[in-house]
Amino acid sequence: MAVLVTGGAGYIGSHMAWELIDRDEEVVVVDRLSTGFDWAVPEAARLVVQDIGDRKVMEEIIRRHRVEAIIHFAGSVIVPESLGDPLGYYHNNTMKTHSLLQAAVNCGVRHFVFSSTAAVYGIPDRAPVREEAALRPETPYGASKMMIERMLQDTAAAHDLSFTALRYFNVSGADPRLRTGQSTKGATHLIKVACEAATGKRPLIEVFGTDYPSRDGTCIRDFIHVSDLVSAHYLALQRLRAGGESLIANAGYGRGHTVFEVIETVKRLSGRDFQVKHAPRRTGDVMAVVASSDKCRQELGWEPRYDDLDTIITHALQWEEVLARRNRL
Ligand SMILES: NC(=O)c1ccc[n+]([C@@H]2O[C@H](COP(=O)([O-])OP(=O)(O)OC[C@H]3O[C@@H](n4cnc5c(N)ncnc54)[C@H](O)[C@@H]3O)[C@@H](O)[C@H]2O)c1
Numbered sequence: 001m002a003v004l005v006t007g008g009a010g011y012i013g014s015h016m017a018w019e020l021i022d023r024d025e026e027v028v029v030v031d032r033l034s035t036g037f038d039w040a041v042p043e044a045a046r047l048v049v050q051d052i053g054d055r056k057v058m059e060e061i062i063r064r065h066r067v068e069a070i071i072h073f074a075g076s077v078i079v080p081e082s083l084g085d086p087l088g089y090y091h092n093n094t095m096k097t098h099s100l101l102q103a104a105v106n107c108g109v110r111h112f113v114f115s116s117t118a119a120v121y122g123i124p125d126r127a128p129v130r131e132e133a134a135l136r137p138e139t140p141y142g143a144s145k146m147m148i149e150r151m152l153q154d155t156a157a158a159h160d161l162s163f164t165a166l167r168y169f170n171v172s173g174a175d176p177r178l179r180t181g182q183s184t185k186g187a188t189h190l191i192k193v194a195c196e197a198a199t200g201k202r203p204l205i206e207v208f209g210t211d212y213p214s215r216d217g218t219c220i221r222d223f224i225h226v227s228d229l230v231s232a233h234y235l236a237l238q239r240l241r242a243g244g245e246s247l248i249a250n251a252g253y254g255r256g257h258t259v260f261e262v263i264e265t266v267k268r269l270s271g272r273d274f275q276v277k278h279a280p281r282r283t284g285d286v287m288a289v290v291a292s293s294d295k296c297r298q299e300l301g302w303e304p305r306y307d308d309l310d311t312i313i314t315h316a317l318q319w320e321e322v323l324a325r326r327n328r329l
Pocket residue numbers: 006007008009010011012013030031032033034035036037050051052053072073074075076077092096115116117118167168169170171172184
């Protein structure tokens with residue numbers, strides 16, 4: 001029996017593949033390598049280069065490897081990009097997940113763990129935001145994921161399939177053993193961009209909006225270490241295997257940092273100064289997005305190990321140095 005990891009050549013998915021390998025699971029990765037890298041997949045996992053949207057092929061893969069659970073990361077992930085290409089986002093996220101779910105049901109897959117997002121909340125009425133809050137996504141990206149959550153609830157009610165959807169807040173950092181990290185080309189994520197500026201890969205960082213009514217005028221985000229995130233997935237999988245009910249839970253620490261605080265931390269930990277340019281607000285940005293993490297801790301027994309901005313940024317910087325060394329070779 002195998003666990004299928006879609007998007008397992010990408011940032012979070014490759015950490016998940018390592019987590020599963022570390023726990024002696026059999027792992028099959030399906031990834032079309034649009035933003036992921038074949039070298040990011042552990043050698044002990046089987047990589048199939050394939051788009052998840054082809055239902056017949058996915059059914060063959062599921063049957064051939066006797067897939068018992070799917071952990072689904074594949075998708076389009078850039079919030080601002082989704083505003084310019086909504087149909088592309090609904091297609092790659094919502095429609096292809098529909099097709100994957102149909103394949104899962106047809107083949108009798110029992111468990112499904114899904115990458116949802118804090119973006120389903122839109123502008124939360126309060127921070128920290130609880131799972132029961134109204135879902136009012138501000139962007140096609142958030143809406144594409146909200147629709148998948150609904151599809152999962154209806155599918156689990158009708159079929160012998162249980163699911164966990166984790167609503168990730170801002171994922172960052174890298175495997176502490178530096179076996180993988182965020183390698184995305186032309187990255188747009190704050191910590192990655194700031195680390196690239198610190199290691200000289202970019203000349204500067206732009207801060208999108210310095211006039212928000214926050215403590216220093218910049219947006220606030222709840223940064224979660226990628227290794228803590230994948231450990232929550234593993235706990236979710238084990239809980240479903242043990243007969244646990246389907247669940248939707250936030251994955252964040254419950255603490256927010258501003259954009260300026262992140263940049264200052266990157267400067268301090270790297271010991272390098274870089275130019276910080278104040279720029280207009282970015283369309284679709286929400287001022288403060290912070291998780292209530294009670295449900296994840298209580299239902300999954302989740303105990304984060306890297307809940308500290310310095311640790312997250314230290315690992316992110318170390319991974320940037322690994323990439324820089326590789327590119328020089
Ligand atoms: N990074 C974050 O802060 C964050 C926050 C919330 C949710 N998420 C979700 O987590 C998941 C993983 O994100 P990531 O940051 O690792 O991004 P990523 O771009 O590094 O990984 C996505 C992977 O999916 C693959 N892929 C995309 N479309 C595919 C398709 N149709 N068929 C097969 N493979 C496909 C890509 O090649 C890539 O390897 C996504 O679903 C994203 O929406 C990420």
